[in-house]
Amino acid sequence: MKFPVIGVVGGGQLARMMAPEAVNLGFDLRILAEAPDVSAVSAVPRAPVGDYRDLDTLRRFADGVDVLTFDHEHVPNEHLRTLIGEGVNVQPRPEALIHAQDKLVMREAIARLGLPNPEWARVASVAELVAFGERVGWPVVLKTPRGGYDGKGVRMVDDAVAADRCADWFGSGDLLAEEKVPFARELSALVARTPSGEARAWPVVHTIQVDGVCDEVIAPAQGLDPSTAEAARSAALRIAAEFGVTGVMAAELFETPGRGAGFVINELAMRPHNTGHWTMNGSVTSQFEQHLRAVLDLPLGDTSALGHVSVMKNYLGGANLFLFAAFARALAAEPRAKVHAYGKSVRPGRKIGHVNVVGEPGEPADSVRARAERVAGIISGGPAQEPTHPTEGAV
Numbered sequence: 385m386k387f388p389v390i391g392v393v394g395g396g397q398l399a400r401m402m403a404p405e406a407v408n409l410g411f412d413l414r415i416l417a418e419a420p421d422v423s424a425v426s427a428v429p430r431a432p433v434g435d436y437r438d439l440d441t442l443r444r445f446a447d448g449v450d451v452l453t454f455d456h457e458h459v460p461n462e463h464l465r466t467l468i469g470e471g472v473n474v475q476p477r478p479e480a481l482i483h484a485q486d487k488l489v490m491r492e493a494i495a496r497l498g499l500p501n502p503e504w505a506r507v508a509s510v511a512e513l514v515a516f517g518e519r520v521g522w523p524v525v526l527k528t529p530r531g532g533y534d535g536k537g538v539r540m541v542d543d544a545v546a547a548d549r550c551a552d553w554f555g556s557g558d559l560l561a562e563e564k565v566p567f568a569r570e571l572s573a574l575v576a577r578t579p580s581g582e583a584r585a586w587p588v589v590h591t592i593q594v595d596g597v598c599d600e601v602i603a604p605a606q607g608l609d610p611s612t613a614e615a616a617r618s619a620a621l622r623i624a625a626e627f628g629v630t631g632v633m634a635a636e637l638f639e640t641p642g643r644g645a646g647f648v649i650n651e652l653a654m655r656p657h658n659t660g661h662w663t664m665n666g667s668v669t670s671q672f673e674q675h676l677r678a679v680l681d682l683p684l685g686d687t688s689a690l691g692h693v694s695v696m697k698n699y700l701g702g703a704n705l706f707l708f709a710a711f712a713r714a715l716a717a718e719p720r721a722k723v724h725a726y727g728k729s730v731r732p733g734r735k736i737g738h739v740n741v742v743g744e745p746g747e748p749a750d751s752v753r754a755r756a757e758r759v760a761g762i763i764s765g766g767p768a769q770e771p772t773h774p775t776e777g778a779v
Contacts, residue, residue: 387409387410387411387412388411388412388450388451388680389411389412389414389448389449389450390402390406390411390412390413390414390449390450390451390453390676390679390680391414391415391416391445391446391449391451391452391453392413392414392415392416392424392453392454392455393416393436393442393445393452393453393454393455393456393459394415394416394417394418394424394436394454394455394456394458395415395416395417395418395419395422395423395424395425395431395455396422396423396424396455396456397423397424397726397727397728397735398455398456398655398656398672399415399423399424399427399428399455400423400424400426400427400726400727401656401661401664401672401724402656402672402675402676403424403427403428404427404672405670405672405673405676406676408673409673409676411676411680412430413428414428414430414431414432414445414449415428415430415431415432415455416431416432416433416434416436416441416442416445417431417432417433417434418433418435418436419433420433421729423726423727423728424455424727426727427727432444432445436458436459437459437460437463439463439466442459442463442467443467443470446467446472449472449473450473450680451473451474451475451679451680452467452472452473452474452475453474453475453476453631453655453675453679454476454481454654454655455655456655457481457484457485457653457654457655458485458531459481461478461481461482461485464477464478464481465478475579475630475631475678475679476628476629476630476631476654476679477628477630479627479628480627480628480629480630480654481654483623483627483652483654484633484651484652484653484654484655485530486529486530487527487528487529487530487560487651488506488529488558488560489529490651490652491504491560493626493627494623494649497622497623497626499619499622499623499649500619500640500644500645500647500648500649501648501649502562502563502565502638502648502650503520503562503563504560504561504562504563505560505561506558506559506560506561507526507558507559507560507561508554508557508558508559509554510547510548510550510551510554512561513526513541513547513550513559513561514544514547516561517541517543517544517547517561518544520563521563522541522542522543522544523540523541523542523543523546523564524540524541524561524562524563524564525538525539525540525541525561525562525563525564526538526539526540526541526550526553526559526560526561527539527559527560527561527562528553528559528560529557529558529559529560536596538596539553540564565638565640565648565650566640567638567639567640567648568639568640568641569590569591569592569605569639570590570591570592570593570636570637570638570639570650571588571589571590571591571605571608571616571636571637571638571639571647572588572589572591572601572634572635572636572637572657572659572660573585573588573616573617573619573620573634573635573637574586574589574620574632574633574634574635574657574659574660574663574671575617575620575621575624575629575632575633575635576624576631576632576633576671576674576675576677576678576684576687577621577624577625577629577630577631577633577678578630578677578678578681578682578684579630579679579681580681581625582683582684583621583624583625583684584674584684584685584686584687585617585620585621585687586603586660586663586667586671586687586689587603587604587605587613587687587689588604588605588608588613588616588617588637589601589602589603589604589605589659589662590602590603590604590605590606590608591636591659595733597698597700597733597735598658598659598698599697599698600695600696600697600698600753600756600757601658601659601661601662601695601696602693602694602695602749602753603662603663603666603689603693603694603695603696604689604693605639606693606749608639609641609646611646612639612641612645612646612647615645615646615647616635616637616645616646616647619635619645619647619649620633620635623635623652629654630678630679631654631655631675631678631679632654632655632656632657632660632671632674632675632678633652633653633654633655634652634653634657634659634660635649635652636649636650636651636652636653636659637649637650638650655675656671656672656675657671658698658735658738661696661724661738661740662694662695662696662740663687664722664724664740665690665694665722665740665742666689666690666691666694666696666740666742667687667688667689667690667694668685668686668687668688668690669684669685669686669687673685674687690742691742691743691744691745692743692745692746692747693742693743693747693749693752694740694741694742694743694752695740695741695743695749695752695753695755695756696738696739696740696756697738697739697741697753697756697757697759697760698735698737698738698760699736699737699738699739699760699761699763699764700732700733700734700735700736700764701730701731701732701733701734701736701764702730702732702764702765703764703765704730704763704764704765705730707725707730707736707737707763710762710763711723711763713762714759714762714763715759717758717759717762718741718755718756718758718759720741720742720744720755721739721740721741721755721756721759722739722740722741723737723739723759723763724737724738724739724740725737737763738760739756739759739760739763740756741755741756741759
């Protein structure tokens with residue numbers, strides 16, 4: 385029997401982390417890489433370099449694959465529709481993906497479903513932005529509908545004077561204005577769905593953002609009202625079903641005790657997501673295995689947690705330019721920690737890997753967090769001297 389060929393557009397760390405799961409299941413994983421040195425290239429045998437914005441490049445890459453899926457949401461929607469018309473199996477399909485590509489489309493769709501949105505408006509000028517701010521109260525959040533991630537494409541607008549300074553953003557179409565939601569913490573509801581409609585959800589998690597970048601995840605979210613957790617899972621599953629999502633989807637949420645369902649929806653991602661990295665070691669089925677199962681329309685795996693609490697801690701580029709030089713001390717410090725490196729060069733503030741720790745029975749969440757943070761801190765800020773072996777640090 386021929387095992388399936390899966391093509392992934394994008395060669396970042398998400399594609400890289402699909403590779404071991406594909407190997408385990410016998411799948412042939414191929415990557416369309418943006419450059420020869422991106423994260424996933426060293427993890428798969430076939431990783432041609434090409435521009436995902438070019439239709440002919442996508443055609444060549446899709447030739448011979450059983451399903452085409454994504455490491456990111458930036459492939460032009462019209463190219464995907466063309467590929468589908470030519471017989472390519474694209475998962476998720478463009479009519480679902482558009483809700484992660486365009487925040488205005490997403491806000492309109494969430495409103496139609498009657499699910500919890502912040503106050504928002506489509507604004508085409510500084511005057512409309514000021515009118516929105518006067519209506520809902522300052523400050524407000526201004527977002528570019530497309531292309532923003534990890535805090536990019538987002539401005540906090542404090543008042544009408546600050547709104548005037550946003551005039552340069554109104555040159556390329558309408559923008560999204562949102563109320564600044566007063567929230568207790570950020571949450572994420574991660575689900576997966578197959579083309580035939582099977583869907584599963586992982587526990588709702590607490591996510592901690594630093595400078596717009598996911599820094600830490602605690603799974604499940606500690607002390608979350610069970611009714612809020614159930615409502616969040618149900619909302620994510622309903623979005624996946626109504627939008628026709630296939631593969632993994634993350635619904636990023638603000639917890640708002642005392643307001644409506646106890647949360648509002650912030651953003652959607654239709655691919656494996658940083659807030660799901662804990663599943664690699666903390667769940668029966670990781671988000672990466674589940675994504676591959678889902679896009680191939682295979683039965684989904686169990687999403688049960690393996691411990692009462694798991695913590696994912698990103699480590700960023702810091703003082704240590706030679707990551708492997710710190711591994712011995714980091715691994716010795718916490719033998720139960722699982723370290724995942726993304727194969728990226730080190731730059732200050734760049735996400736270059738993460739650490740997962742599954743708590744021991746009865747261990748408090750703060751203790752698990754401290755262990756994960758200790759390992760990440762050693763790697764990020766560990767020995768900065770030149771490695772003694774010529775291959776050390778080549779990560």
